Amino acid sequence: MNLSQVGEFGLISLLNKDLIHSPAGVIAGIGDDAAVLQSSGDCWQLFTTDMMVEGIHFRLDWSGYSDVGYKALAVNISDIAAMGGRPTHGVVSIAVSEHTRVEDVVELYRGLREIARNYKVNLVGGDTVKSPGPLVINVALLGEVAAGKAVYRSGATPGDVIYTTGNLGTSAAGLYLLAHQVSCSPQLKDRVIRAHLRPEPRVAAGILLASLEGVSALDDNSDGLAAELREICRAGSVGCLVWEKAFPVLPEVRQLAAQVGASTLDWVMNGGEDYELLFTLRPDRRKAVEEALHRAGIPFTAIGVIVPEQEGLLIERRNGTREVITMKGYNHFTE
Ligand SMILES: Nc1ncnc2c1ncn2[C@@H]1O[C@H](COP(=O)(O)OP(=O)(O)O)[C@@H](O)[C@H]1O
Ligand SMILES: Cc1ncc(C[n+]2csc(CCOP(=O)(O)OP(=O)(O)O)c2C)c(N)n1
Ligand SMILES: [Mg+2]
Ligand SMILES: [Mg+2]
Numbered sequence: 001m002n003l004s005q006v007g008e009f010g011l012i013s014l015l016n017k018d019l020i021h022s023p024a025g026v027i028a029g030i031g032d033d034a035a036v037l038q039s040s041g042d043c044w045q046l047f048t049t050d051m052m053v054e055g056i057h058f059r060l061d062w063s064g065y066s067d068v069g070y071k072a073l074a075v076n077i078s079d080i081a082a083m084g085g086r087p088t089h090g091v092v093s094i095a096v097s098e099h100t101r102v103e104d105v106v107e108l109y110r111g112l113r114e115i116a117r118n119y120k121v122n123l124v125g126g127d128t129v130k131s132p133g134p135l136v137i138n139v140a141l142l143g144e145v146a147a148g149k150a151v152y153r154s155g156a157t158p159g160d161v162i163y164t165t166g167n168l169g170t171s172a173a174g175l176y177l178l179a180h181q182v183s184c185s186p187q188l189k190d191r192v193i194r195a196h197l198r199p200e201p202r203v204a205a206g207i208l209l210a211s212l213e214g215v216s217a218l219d220d221n222s223d224g225l226a227a228e229l230r231e232i233c234r235a236g237s238v239g240c241l242v243w244e245k246a247f248p249v250l251p252e253v254r255q256l257a258a259q260v261g262a263s264t265l266d267w268v269m270n271g272g273e274d275y276e277l278l279f280t281l282r283p284d285r286r287k288a289v290e291e292a293l294h295r296a297g298i299p300f301t302a303i304g305v306i307v308p309e310q311e312g313l314l315i316e317r318r319n320g321t322r323e324v325i326t327m328k329g330y331n332h333f334t335e
């Protein structure tokens, strides 16, 4: 069978059998942004890993080595944030071609060190091997969350309101500008390319959301809004209705899309790598949670509601018509 027939998530579900032999220690295994593990203190351990491969996740003519290091840890911190946790300790493995310069690997670690310092992550080990070609970097990261307070993808129920932090489509705009020659303002270029190359994971938002009553599901946006909505709906056996006109997109990103004939909706739904948090909230808790986010200075937008599973995944377009969401987001084997 061909990988494109099952896709990334079909493949993972085929592999997900007989993998747990001491279930007592595992509160949640495969299926969320990080595994949740029993620990002796008053915290639960979180454990996650994400890998980046040259040519798939980055190109060295589009990003510096330090950006690659920065992003490799950022995306992992984002998965800890998506459980409501705080990152603690990580290990870093690299596969490097023999033609790579030593200075470049040192530069990769400059980026890693920079974000590790910013988010107070200890890098406590790793592995170094030769690659026959592409540079590969993998981070495995531990985190912690107060016992009982991890927020899963699966808790959404009909009536809950769907929110995102920050803006969507910015990273896709950055990727577009890296891939195409476009004349636009240097400020816009810097902002969106930075969002793509050096995303800032929403750790403070995740910790705050996990501490508040009523936050029912939480996920980070790595594969695009369409994919992450699908995950939350599948995990919770619910459907959703999102409102296109509510999607938070920077005005200059909208303008750029119009200028180059691209679709902001495509950037939001399929672009991915925004590393914002997508969460659902019980409607009776809206006021309290919105006030807490305001006080913490965390930008957020309500973008839709959870509906019963049989209603499916719907988008209300700007003209008021409702359509089934057919967009899929990023998938490694169906791209
Ligand atoms: N090769 C694999 N073996 C076991 N579990 C995997 C594998 N690949 C992914 N997973 C698990 O599948 C789930 C979904 O992975 P993924 O979509 O990469 O999550 P995320 O988008 O949050 O990084 C996670 O719980 C992850 O740990
Ligand atoms: C050179 C290049 N081409 C395309 C992309 C776009 N891209 C690559 S991977 C990806 C999705 C996120 O990566 P994934 O490995 O699926 O992360 P996870 O969902 O496991 O966190 C996207 C949008 C990119 N970042 N760089
Ligand atoms: Mg994730
Ligand atoms: Mg992953």
Ligand SMILES: [Mg+2]
Residues within 6 Å of the ligand: 050, 075, 076, 079, 222
């Ligand atoms: Mg991830």
